[in-house]
Amino acid sequence: MKLIRFGEEGREEPGILLADGRRIDASGEFQDYDEGFFAMGGLEALAVWVEDGCPGGAEVHPLVRLGPPVARPSKIVCIGKNYLEHAKELGEGIPTEPALFMKATSAWSGPTDDVIIPRGSSKLDYEVELAVVIGRTASYVEETESLDYVAGYSTFCDFSERTFQKEMGGQWTKGKSADSFAPMGPWLVTADEISDPQKLRLWCKVNTELRQNSWTGDMSFSVRQLVSYVTRFMTLLPGDVIATGTPSGCAMGMSPPRYLQAGDFVECGVEGLGELSQRVVALG
Structure with a gap:
């Protein structure tokens, strides 16, 4: 999988880049790609969501700014x-x-x-x-x-x-x-x-x-x-x-x-x- 975060600086939302190039908003299912996400099995849950066809995920316009793909880390x-x-x-x-x-x-x-x-x-x-x-x-x-x-x-x-x-x-x-x-x-x-x-x-x-x-x-x-x-x-x-x-x-x-x-x-x-x-x- 390819994880993205998109939106204004400091207000990014989580998303996914699909194999066909589409960017899909994952914020309806996941709060952010941060410490809690990774610690609580977020990657596995995200993989299941993607495999199910990203239900409820809207397509993100390709010109929307991408932020760093994970939230600001502890170090x-x-x-x-x-x-x-x-x-x-x-x-x-x-x-x-x-x-x-x-x-x-x-x-x-x-x-x-x-x-x-x-x-x-x-x-x-x-x-x-x-x-x-x-x-x-x-x-x-x-x-x-x-x-x-x-x-x-x-x-x-x-x-x-x-x-x-x-x-x-x-x-x-x-x-x-x-x-x-x-x-x-x-x-x-x-x-x-x-x-x-x-x-x-x-x-x-x-x-x-x-x-x-x-x-x-x-x-x-x-x-x-x-x-x-x-x-x-x-x-x-x-x-x-x-x-x-x-x-x-x-x-x-x-x-x-x-x-x-x-x-x-x-x-x-x-x-x-x-x-x-x-x-x-x-x-x-």
């Missing part, structure tokens, strides 16, 4: 330098275990919403990533069982302000958490439709120029490893998101760096999961 856990070539281009050493950092959930954004240049920004960067959405509470999960805790996958862009992240001391979070810095979507593809999350192409274009082009098989630490590893340090709740890292080709890794400017257009995609498209705009 967004990110993995740094998880592709070898990306770690090399940064020149900061190769991690011997996953590098974790957090991204504020207030950065949560829809798949076609603008990315806003924050005040004082001079080094805005892009990073296409495979996002993993957790389907049930996970704590101290073994690698052999970790994929059983995954509800589905989506396309994610980890926008970063490198001045805030690298040149102002402290941890990375402040360079990762500005409003609009965590777009995800356009839909959540349930785990049963992705036979192997390590066999997906992912890419990023800036103004139609291909900047990033890689495969999830190039991750240093697989999705299976990452879910297990993160649950050693925190409990993952249903609806939580793990952003699994980005391949080489980000602006900071270029010589000279080619950071985003107002008016730029960023497109990110993951094979089978759809594409994001963000216009870069200055803070009003």
